[in-house]
Amino acid sequence: MLGEDFSARKLQTINRRMFIIGSAKVVVFLGIVTRLFSLQITEKKKYLTLSDKNRLREWKLPPVRGEFLDYFGNTIAGNLKVYQLHVVPEQVEDFKYLMLRLKEILNLSKGEFEKIIKQKKRQKSWETLIVSKNLTWEQFTKVNYFLHDLTGAKPVLSVSREYPFKDNYTHVLGYVSEASEKDILNSEIIKKSHVPGLKVGKTGLEKSFENDLIGTNGIQRYEVNAYGKRINQIDFEEGIKGKTIRLTVDTEIQKLCSKLLEGLAGSITVMDIYTGEIVAMQSSPSFDPNLFLFGISQDDWQLIRNNPLKPLVNKTLSGLYSPGSTIKPIVALSALENNVVTPNFKVNCTGKTEMYGHTYHCWKKKGHGVVNLKDAMKQSCDTYFYEVARKLGVDRLKETAIKFGLGEKVLNKTFNNEKKGLVPSTQWKKDNIGRGWVLGETLITGIGQGYIQTTPLQLCLMTAQIANGGYKIYPRIIVDKNQETLEEIKFAMDKNYRSAKKVNDGLIEAGEQMLDFLRGKKYEPLYRNPENVKLIQNVMFASTNEVRGTSYSSRIDDPKYQFAGKTGTSQVKRITKKDRELDLKTVDIPYNERDHALYVAFGPFKKPRYALSIVIEHGGSGSSTAAPIAKKLFKLIIDKHKSREEIRNKETLKI
DSSP: OHHHHHHHHHHHHHHHHHHHHHHHHHHHHHHHHHHHHIIIIISHHHHHHHHHHHHEEEEEEOOOOOOEEOTTSOEEEEEEEEEEEEEOGGGOSOHHHHHHHHHHHHTOOHHHHHHHHHHHHHSOTTSOEEEEEEEOHHHHHHHHHTGGGOTTEEEEEEEEEEOTTGGGSHHHHOOEEEOOHHHHHHOHHHHHHOOTTOEEEOSHHHHHTHHHHSOOOEEEEEEEOTTSOEEEEEEEEOOOOOOOEEBSOOHHHHHHHHHHTTTOOEEEEEEETTTOBEEEEEEESOOOGGGGTTOOOHHHHHHHHTOTTOTTSOHHHHOOBOOGGGGHHHHHHHHHHTTSOOTTOOEEEOSEEEETTEEEEOSSTTOOEEEOHHHHHHHTOHHHHHHHHHHHOHHHHHHHHHHTTTTSOSSTTSOTTOOOOBOOOHHHHHHHTSSOOOHHHHHHHTTTOTTOBBOHHHHHHHHHHHHTTSBOOOOBSBOOTTOOOHHHHHHHHHHHHHHHHHHHTTSSOHHHHHHHHHTTOSSOBOOSOHHHHHHHHHHHHHHHHSTTOTTGGGOOOSTTTOOEEEEEEEOSSOOOHHHHHHOOOGGGSOGGGSOEEEEEEEEOSSSOOEEEEEEETTOOOIIIIIHHHHHHHHHHHHHTHHHHHHHHHHHHOOO
16 A cells, blocks of 8 residues: 555656656747747847848948139139048957058058057047058058958048148138047037048138038948958948038239248238129238148147247238228328318428327428328328327227228128227227326327227228228128129119218208118218218329329339329337437347338229238338339239139129
8 A cells, every 4th residue: 555655656756747847848948939039030130230230331431521712713622532541449359460460561660650559549449540541552552452461450532631722822711630529529510420530620711611511421331251351332322522612812813912921921911892802811921731631740830830920820810900001091081071171281290299298200200391181191191190180089080990891800700710900999998998098099099009900801991992982891702603793883882972972962861871771772881971082092092103102112103003002100119219319220120129011002093993901010111011012913913803804794694
């Protein structure tokens, strides 16, 4: 009995164990089946993707940057194909071995090799390392030949900026350089388009129009073998090139400006007096922006940075100078407009004038004698303009100066480094210095010294608006496809002239004319009496073309090229009694203590079309340094006018 019970229990135990084992086998089998189902059906897409990642590669191509053209369609900022070598960290098996092989293949110097190693240490571990930004074709071919032994190395056909005219356009265009972390963080477009080595605008128009220029990335998809070597292109998605931007600048005139400023610090600006188109805008000294394309060397950077003439500064937009006697046309115009003086108002210049216990000197020691407005402008008599400024007052002078473009940004937001300048007033001094205005400050403001600060571009605009008869224009450096014809512009100006004349003659109220402006009327008259502007044009002509005029030696007798202008000398230090007694020549004065030389002009006089401003830092006298440059420049400006007009007429032809 006992034996039977034992056998029964033993059988039960065995059956139980068999059941457990069987159940376990079923569970395991079902687990395997489920997993296989999951792998084959549910996660098929996932693992196919992972497999494709090992077999298929996608490469984001650098966007092709938009170009800059000059007025005649010449490329002034283009693109070049360049061969580069990148290293993708996640694909590298042995970084040390890879670098040693690349050193051997590319024949890298010790210095180049160490630079790459340092760069790798500075970068984040996942960031692509650019071993070379500009390989030769031979190097590029050699890398591709040994690619099977260079796991993680990526030969890349990229795009780089090219500035064919080198330093001629540096301060207009600016330059591009590799996008910094700050650039990427501050711009969604740059962040979206970013690839290793992406170049973005750092200064000038390259920076201002970055969003238009940058373009969109292309995508390249291809198949690789077990060694990671490309064996077949699967797909190619072409990117979109950035916008091409055409400037109003004439390269030939721009190059001449650069040549005329060679070895000097200063600026030349040329402007169309009707359209506001900037024909040339050169700042000197300059530098070659191509130096920044593949990383500027430390030596080159220090050479630019430490240059005392400041090549990094765009002097046309950011250089602030006392206008000196170039302000006198505005002082005279303001006085005429406010009925403070008449053309026949006379002053006896003895070389100095005593006023309220102070002595104010004229530049001519022995004086100019009795002079009227025309004589005073011709000879740039300071004593005359002291008296005119005294009668006018600084606040009324400021009102006229602001109208004609001084003390305000000229190109709005086209350039991010443009300076506003300063035309002082009684309220300005109280607000900013905390003291009241004194009469002596009015006098020196009347000859363009003291607090007043202007840019060369502002002086050019001022002159352009005097030359066009006193009408408001808005300077631009980008070609406007919807530009008006010259006939339309002159018609609008003539209409405004007739309206202003009715106001002056008392036929209509000034308020009625102002209502027209508020309704969107263009080419607003900046004058009360148009005859006052004509008078200023004529006295500027006399200053250049009549005997005893300060720029008489720079005149051109041929009516085709004849121009009108005004010289200026901007003091950089207060002239002491000792300085006056010594009466040193410019060459005998230390460079940094020499006056700045200025000149503004417009021409051809009979039918004005272009205005210019010239500023030569520490050049001494405007008549001896700046005015002769205008003489050399005006011939080319006027000779190029016909070809410029032909293009303009074609583009503004309306059917």
